[in-house]
Amino acid sequence: MFEKQFVHNIKNHPMKKSALLILLFVLGSALLFSQNMDEKNGPWRSTYPDGSVKSTGQFNHNIPYGEFIHYYKSGIKQSVTVFDNQGIQARNSTWYESGNLMAEGKYINKQKDSTWSYYGDSIDQLIAVEQYAKGKLEGKSITYYPGTKQATEVILYHNGIKQGDLRKYFPNGQVMTEGTYLNGKLEGLFTLYYPDGSTQLKGIYKNGEQAGEWKYYSITGKEITYEEFIYQQSTSIEADDPDKSGEKIQPF
The missing domain is CATH 3.90.930 (Outer Surface Protein A; domain 3)
Known part of the structure; x- marks a missing residue:
């Protein structure tokens, strides 16, 4: 099963x-x-x-x-x-x-x-x-990606633990995600991109947890949402965007 x-x-x-x-x-x-x-x-x-x-x-x-x-x-x-x-x-x-x-x-x-x-x-x-x-x-x-020479993910390890830069890619080679691992946990700036290279969201990780302000952007580059993460709790604040579909963008 x-x-x-x-x-x-x-x-x-x-x-x-x-x-x-x-x-x-x-x-x-x-x-x-x-x-x-x-x-x-x-x-x-x-x-x-x-x-x-x-x-x-x-x-x-x-x-x-x-x-x-x-x-x-x-x-x-x-x-x-x-x-x-x-x-x-x-x-x-x-x-x-x-x-x-x-x-x-x-x-x-x-x-x-x-x-x-x-x-x-x-x-x-x-x-x-x-x-x-x-x-x-x-x-x-x-x-x-199967049948291609295009990487889906490149990640660094040390002694069996994720340590260093993380990059994920779209099939066209454009960077999808950028981040950094420290002792197996995400740490520092994390960015997610649209396939055209524009930023979809960005924020900070501390010890593997989202921390501080996270910003979400429309495909046109306009900020549409941001969240403030404090002790694993979040408050979502919507920005005025007439082009927004109404569906909240998720980081993962």
């Missing part, structure tokens, strides 16, 4: 689609480092309950080396991991059952490291690029 609802919620949303595909890869690749590590030497393989091959590889006193291959139950290749440096480092490529590339990147000491790239199945196109250090996001993380 949870899986059905989860898939339903991400339908037709490029950023959430990217998140789902990355999650599916993480769940699948966990098999790589979750095998029973009883004493293993030489060629090795594991099987599914029906006897079909699940994984093949080779060990030297429990240290994996060379090429390991994992298969779907259908017999189609799922991933190839090549170990070197006494099993400390490994390069991984993972495919969908369709044969399209899902993800590729590097492990060091069983943790993601350096650049990881993720791809969509139906379009076989790059959908996200992430940077890792010791298993945690580190540096720039980019998601893309």
Whole structure:
């Protein structure tokens, strides 16, 4: 039930689609480092309950080396991991059952490291690029509109926590949102734009909460609403605007 609802919620949303595909890869690749590590030497393989091959590889006193291959139950290749440096480092490529590339990147000491790239199945196109250090996001993380080279979101991480500039984009490349993260929470000026580049709203975040005066603008650039946020309470004051549709603009 949870899986059905989860898939339903991400339908037709490029950023959430990217998140789902990355999650599916993480769940699948966990098999790589979750095998029973009883004493293993030489060629090795594991099987599914029906006897079909699940994984093949080779060990030297429990240290994996060379090429390991994992298969779907259908017999189609799922991933190839090549170990070197006494099993400390490994390069991984993972495919969908369709044969399209899902993800590729590097492990060091069983943790993601350096650049990881993720791809969509139906379009076989790059959908996200992430940077890792010791298993945690580190540096720039980019998601893309499917089938394009246009980023949907660019965000910075440090030690697995959002830290630094945030930018989201419209499909035409125009900036949609600008903000800053401090220790995982929005901090400072936050701006939302219309597709033509004009400002839709702007305000200040403090410790992840809206604070002070937030201003809302019409597409023509006229201020139509502002809100004053004090201790998580707000008072909305409407400006006189004959062009206003009557529907309040929301920041999210």
